[in-house]
Amino acid sequence: MLNTVLSLQAQKNKQQKITMLTAYDFTTAKLFDEAGINMLLVGDSLGMVMLGYEDTLSVTMADMLHHTKAVSRAAKSAFVVADLPFLSYHVSTETAVINAGRLIQEGGANAVKLEGGEAFADVITAITRAAISVVAHLGLTPQSVNAFGGFKVQGRTETDARQVIKDPLAVQHAGAFAVVLEGIPSLLGEFISQLLHIPCIGIGAGNATDGQVLVYQDMLGMIDTLQPKFVRRFAEGGRLFKDAVTSYQKNVQSGDFPNETESYKIDADIIQKLKQEFSTTSSIEGEKS
Ligand SMILES: Nc1nc(=O)c2c([nH]1)NC[C@@H]1CN(c3ccc(C(=O)N[C@@H](CCC(=O)O)C(=O)O)cc3)CN21
Ligand SMILES: CC(C)C(=O)C(=O)O
Ligand SMILES: [Mg+2]
Secondary structure, eight states: OOOOHHHHHHHHHTTOOEEEEEOOSHHHHHHHHHTTOSEEEEOTTHHHHTTOOSSSTTOOHHHHHHHHHHHHHHOSSSEEEEEOOTTSSSSOHHHHHHHHHHHHHTTOOSEEEEEOSGGGHHHHHHHHHTTOEEEEEEESOGGGHHHHTSSOOOOOSHHHHHHHHHHHHHHHHHTOSEEEEESOOHHHHHHHHHHOSSOEEEESSOSOSSEEEEOHHHHTTOOSSOOOTTOOOSSOHHHHHHHHHHHHHHHHHTTOSSOGGGSOOOOHHHHHHHHHHHHHHHHHHHHHO
16 A cells, blocks of 8 residues: 555544654665555664764765665655755755755655754745655754753753644644654653644654654664663564674584585586696696796
């Protein structure tokens, strides 16, 4: 089943949870698409999990396009959302529209995501005016890590919580078709999801949002450095990979790999003839010198 802005809205209306996972390359995107995940997010978290940076601030439009192209080629039914990287939508609405357009036109994404609420309403309106679907990312917005003083849960005080409620309303009004709510108390996640008519996808926003998103390396248990409270490890992928690599290493060292069936064959007569020919050649060469 093809996922669209309409099917995702219908899922919220019917109270069927929306599933979203990050994806950054063709092979994993194909697996998640085949598993029936509704939405694939080419997140700027790729700077951390794929490229090894400390935060998402170093990620460029070139990085995002490179990975978005790979994911788009794999997505047959999943709806592909690409993150607008840091500073690609902050300078002017004009550059924001151009960069959003590149993720769609060159990257093949179905929608773009940007971090910001009320303060980015004009940018969201400008992008949606180009008929580009926008997801707004609110709450713990990782591109603000330095402004926040770390990856800190948002909306715990009355003043902060008020803004965390105002922002989703503002972006919905500006034309966003969905929001990602990250790192907020579950009661706020629940209230905002009831307040908005558009789908609210949570990550660290509790169980009452319209859907959930996680970074795939987190949920597959491939990471043991960063471990936010909201992560559940659905597999021990890191263990699985390491064990397989150890097994490969042992089998190569012992000469057990590759075996007969893993090797190519040639007629024994041909190789026998060539062996004679080359041993003669080398003895003649030897006589010359
Ligand atoms: N691997 C990975 N997973 C993610 O979810 C993720 C990334 N990378 N990179 C981009 C952002 C950064 N994110 C993060 C990173 C750390 C915390 C974290 O450690 N949070 C504290 C909250 C402490 C508090 O304020 O109470 C925690 O203990 O959960 C949360 C979200 C979410 N995103
Ligand atoms: C954490 C999710 C929502 C994200 O924005 C990303 O992966 O970049
Ligand atoms: Mg992101």
